[in-house]
Amino acid sequence: MRPVSIFVVITTILIVVTIGIVAPLQAQEKKPVVVGFIHSMSGAMSMYGISSQAGGQIAVEEINAAGGILGRPLKMITRDDKLNPETGLREAKDLLLSEKADFLSGTISSAVALAISNHVKREKKIFIVNISQSSSITEENWHRYIFRIDTNAVPYWGYANALALGRTWKDKKIISLGFDYEMGKNAIRQFKEKYLQIVPEAKIIDEIWAPLNTTDFTAHISKIANSGADAFFLSCIYGGGELAFTKQAYAFGLYDKMHAIQPCAGDVETWHGVKKGEPYPKGALATCRYPFWAIKDPRNQAFVEKHQKKVGFYPSYGAMNQYVIMYALKAAIEKVGAVDTEKIVDALENMTLDTFVGKVPIRAYDHQAMMPTWFGIIDFTPNLPFPHIPKAEVVGEESYHTVEQIKKLRGGK
């Protein structure tokens, strides 16, 4: 056979195959429902962006395989905000203008979330936050088009930990150590507020502050060890700071001496690299936003496997949130029967999401989904290679600000 005829044969095959793929799509001729997804896809926080994108994409694939939404395919378009509010806002505008996005979702940086939130308020488009924690997004700066399907800083750093301690050890004398900045100060204030309601005779005997990004906590630890407290509470010490603190506290035997409360030490992100035999928050009470190992729903197991297959690591809570967000939009659109923003806002306001982590109502007043927070004691088990909370108990709406509290924050409105 001469080369030319090989070329002809291959071309013919390609044309036939291409027509075979394209033809059914054209036959469908349905405009997709577009969700613009803005997240940190590069840089220090990109793990969350990549994981959340995978979570959303899993939902898109499942929904489309089951016939889409009202017969229309679902499409998610990802943009990188580079943790910068201006970049995030520009991408949001572009998604709405050139991609004709029907909804926006995403963000880990609260500054980016607020910038996009301000924009959708004017454009009257729905924006659903999937990680950003600042409670002000849905409290002081709330408007009709902003939703959050995720926890926020109030339960995460403060209330959920207070409830967890109140349901377990009920320690009386607590000492706190925090990073010296706004989030750290808020966290201990909120923890105290809630904990003293539950255990009124308790006392925060001292508050210790370390500059942001401190990595040598030796002097803080010896102070804690000699303070006579029953427990110590880490106020917003996370990431590298939490790893360094834990390593030093472990070496000092602090975990054998008193109880430890380490918010977010239950999340997989910080601890997945720590192996058995290495320092870890031994026996600490920790909160967690997605203990995928402890959730029995078979949909959860399938989700974890799909996420692993897609990106090669364990799913973060952002992935779970984005998955839930996509299904929430599907449910709302199907309830309304059209992609009509105003009606979908109303539908979402009164919706209880049926997720694999349980029934999650969206509160109409502040558009905050009552996502649960789990807590438990950190340990190693043969099931997972990193320290985690094997037995996870759950707190829900009681870990959020009440409507009355938010009304006060909004100046009575």
Place this chain on the structure above:
Amino acid sequence: MTFEAAAGQALSGISVGMVLFLIAVGLSIIFGTLKVLNLAHGSIYMVGGFLCFGFTSALAQVPGAFWWTLILAPVVVALLGGVIEILLLRRIYSQDVLYQYILTFGLILMLGETCKFIWGVGYHTVSAPWPVNGKIPIWGLSFPVYNLFLIGCGIAVFLGLLALMRYTGLGRMIRAVTFNREMANALGINVPRVYTGVFMLGCWLAGLAGTLMPPMSVVALGSDMAVIIECFIIVVIGGLGSLPGAFLGAIILGLLTAFGIYIIPKLAVAFAFLLMIVVLVIRPWGLMGKPE
């Protein structure tokens, strides 16, 4: 305050101070001779930390991997310092001091991004090596052996440098160049070579501190900025360019931090800055420095 608690706090404070001394001493030596305030000193320390992680992972199968790393990593950092001095710093000694800040600030960004490019944005940890990985009870506090080892390293480095400066030919040359550059040059000392050597020594010290830190802490981006401010406080208190000054400044800062935390924890963050202000008002050239 019981004796045990106070003694335990003092020991912790000395541990904090010695760790900072190991980082700050290189900064002080470089300024003493080159009159360059190297803003990127923290970044060079951070490179040492990343190299510690890199070498210990690469040598994971070799017994005593950390100890080999402790020899290798600071040398690599010193060589990096040599390249920086010859290619970049050398060009700006005669320029306005502002150019030093711009150049060394640029180095912070370059070194930070390079670390990010090679090792990524995650956190890395290195386990404390045998035989300094246990803990021993001191004054009712179980104190990690590694912290005692770091205190020992700090004292050894201090005495070693004092001996180097006082009793060796190299030390005499460094002192001569520091004292009067033109005169030293006229007497036949190769001043540029001494500059390169001192800069490499300073970087070797930063690399040593960077290699010693990961077993008690973490390797992470941003650790450069976390330590550089405390280093500046130490050299300001002790006197810029003074070796005993850096040692004294580090111990004072460590004890002040530790007892600040012990007595008034809410305000502990401010004490270091207050002390710096007091020293600047009373003795602007530092406790052990010489007035210009």
